[in-house]
Structure formats: C-alpha cells, structure tokens
Amino acid sequence: MHNVRIPRGIQDLVDVFDCFIVDQFGVLHDGTRPYPGAVDALVMLKQAGKTILVLSNSGRRSAPNEQRLLRLGFQNGSWDYFLSSGEVAWKRLEGKLKERVGGEPLKCLLMAREGDRSAVEGLPLEIVDSGADADIVLLSGSMGDRFDMDHYRRLLEPAAARNVTCLCTNPDKIMLTEVGPRFGAGRIAEVYAEMGAPVTWIGKPFPEIYEVAVEMLGRPLAARTACVGDSIEHDIAGGQRAGLPTVLVGTGILGMLTGAEKAELLRQHGAEPDYFLPAFVW
The missing domain is CATH 3.40.50.1000 (HAD superfamily/HAD-like)
Structure with missing residues (x-):
C-alpha cells in the first residue's frame, strides 16, 4: 500500500x-x-x-441488525441509515414473487444463522428442509461454528443436481464468531457453485x-x-x-x-x- x-x-x-x-x-x-x-x-x-x-x-434484514447494534451498546441515533444485503435480497424477492401469477408458493431451502427467519418473513415462500424439495435455495448465513462443510454439502447436493438457483445474501467467506473465525455463507455458496449449480450474489x-x-x-x-x-x-x-x-x-x-x-x-x-x-x- x-x-x-x-x-x-x-x-x-x-x-x-x-x-x-x-x-x-x-x-x-x-x-x-x-x-x-x-x-x-x-x-x-x-x-x-x-x-x-x-x-x-448480513443475510438478516436491516431492522434486526440495528437492534443488535443497540444491544451491543451502540447509541441510537449515531447512524442515519442501515442497509444489509438481506434487506436488498428481501426486496428483490418480494418484487419477483409479486410477478408470479397463480400457482403454489415457491419451496425454499433456507440456510440462516441461529434460526433467523427475517430473510423470508412476509414472503409467500414455503420453507422446506431438503434440497430435493427446493425450488430455490436462500443462503443468508452460516453455522460454520457448529457444522462442518460436509454438513452443507449433504444438504445442497440434491438441489445442485436439479440445477436449483441459490441466492446468496451474505457473500462473506469468513465470519467472526465467539470461537474464532469460521467459514461464512459466501464460502458455502462457492462450494455450491463448484457443484455446477447457479449462484446469484447480493452484497x-x-x-x-x-x-x-x-x-x-x-x-x-x-x-x-x-x-x-x-x-x-x-x-x-x-x-x-x-x-x-x-x-x-x-x-x-x-x-x-x-x-x-x-x-x-x-x-x-x-x-x-x-x-x-x-x-x-x-
């Protein structure tokens, strides 16, 4: 430099x-x-x-992120705006889903951190547990401090085999956790792309x-x-x-x-x- x-x-x-x-x-x-x-x-x-x-x-929407800053001790009013990649993705998904006419709700395999559902709250999506059932994969967070990458490979392989699009709303490849740095959602999305499946990046x-x-x-x-x-x-x-x-x-x-x-x-x-x-x- x-x-x-x-x-x-x-x-x-x-x-x-x-x-x-x-x-x-x-x-x-x-x-x-x-x-x-x-x-x-x-x-x-x-x-x-x-x-x-x-x-x-952050794959979470803006409001939960702002609430976390306040819990951590940051002062309300010390910033004007908060924008997360999760918020941008939510608004994009909302627009696209409104364009769909009729039919069943899209089945979504949601990968989030600590059970966070803000990435899909209020959207006409059906959350599923298996990549075999998913119409879309929404990758908003990593639990790399609890699971290894093989756990994510097993979840994603059935979706990748069907060429299901993954929307990655947190491109960070490394995340900071209480137990030190671990792989982030961005790294999981890279692994999914390595399987030959399509990834859309937001953030x-x-x-x-x-x-x-x-x-x-x-x-x-x-x-x-x-x-x-x-x-x-x-x-x-x-x-x-x-x-x-x-x-x-x-x-x-x-x-x-x-x-x-x-x-x-x-x-x-x-x-x-x-x-x-x-x-x-x-």
Whole structure:
C-alpha cells in the first residue's frame, strides 16, 4: 500500500468527506462486543454533522441488525441509515414473487444463522428442509461454528443436481464468531457453485447494494463519500468498483492476515485503499 494515507483517527477525515458508508462486523464490533473506541467514534462522527450509512453483508434484514447494534451498546441515533444485503435480497424477492401469477408458493431451502427467519418473513415462500424439495435455495448465513462443510454439502447436493438457483445474501467467506473465525455463507455458496449449480450474489462487493446505498444517501458526490471496512475483497474492492473512496480498517478480518496475505489480496482484487486506519477510533 504505497500511496495510502494514514490518518490519526476518523476525525482527520471529517473535512474530507460528507458521507460515510461504514461496515459493521470487523469495524464497529467483532460480533460479541464493540471494538475499543468504536461507539464513541460513531457518535462523534454523527455530531460532526456527517451522514452515516452502516452497510453490512448480513443475510438478516436491516431492522434486526440495528437492534443488535443497540444491544451491543451502540447509541441510537449515531447512524442515519442501515442497509444489509438481506434487506436488498428481501426486496428483490418480494418484487419477483409479486410477478408470479397463480400457482403454489415457491419451496425454499433456507440456510440462516441461529434460526433467523427475517430473510423470508412476509414472503409467500414455503420453507422446506431438503434440497430435493427446493425450488430455490436462500443462503443468508452460516453455522460454520457448529457444522462442518460436509454438513452443507449433504444438504445442497440434491438441489445442485436439479440445477436449483441459490441466492446468496451474505457473500462473506469468513465470519467472526465467539470461537474464532469460521467459514461464512459466501464460502458455502462457492462450494455450491463448484457443484455446477447457479449462484446469484447480493452484497458487497457486487454493485446492486452500493446502488441502493447511494440512493438512500440522496446520491451525494462520490468524491465526498467514503467506504469504510476491514475486508479488501468486499469493502475496498466493492467501494472502488462503485467509484467511491475507501478506508481500510486494521481490525476484524484484516487483523488476522499476515503482511504477505494482505499484499496478495490487494494484488488479486486490484484494490488499494485511499486511507488506512489501524482501528475505527475518533
């Protein structure tokens, strides 16, 4: 990262940007607790008059994600908008299902975390337990801290054999859990694709979620809108593809990588952040 600027904290970027698109996992918290200084940094950024959108590769809808931030100790009102990939997928599915005329509800094999049903709540879908019965696979979360990949292969093989489309609403390949990093929903979707079955991706680094985020922000000037995240593959490459400046944060996934691994990811994804913050602090 030869041309990357290194500010002292997020306060050094207040005069540079009007809007901040901020990742949650790995930047604000680790899934169980906020990172030191992150709660205050978010509050002070909002008090500085900035518009903040929290953007997450969570298969859950936006509302449950916001509730989790509050439970973790983040202050209500310290962000303006929350957008999850699960929310984008839900709205896309709602639109497509409304176009169907008559017939039985689609049978959906739902793979979610901790029994979460927000990804399908209110949609005319019939939830099934077997890939052999599914018309669609909705992959919104991984239980990689409880099951191995063979568990998912067994569930998915009957659907893959029938060429059933998988909608992956959480492209993250690694997730942070209480027992350490484990494979995420994105890795499960990759395995499904390796079986020869079709996968539709929703979330960072793919364009649709950025288009929705920018629309929610009122289409601000791109040069004054920063994407902040800990993933080179998702946050930095995705932000750059959307034409937005990027800020790489050294916690979360990035904090688990060696220097050589970081360099390889930067090379592999053709991505280099504009700024580097060791942590999301004021």
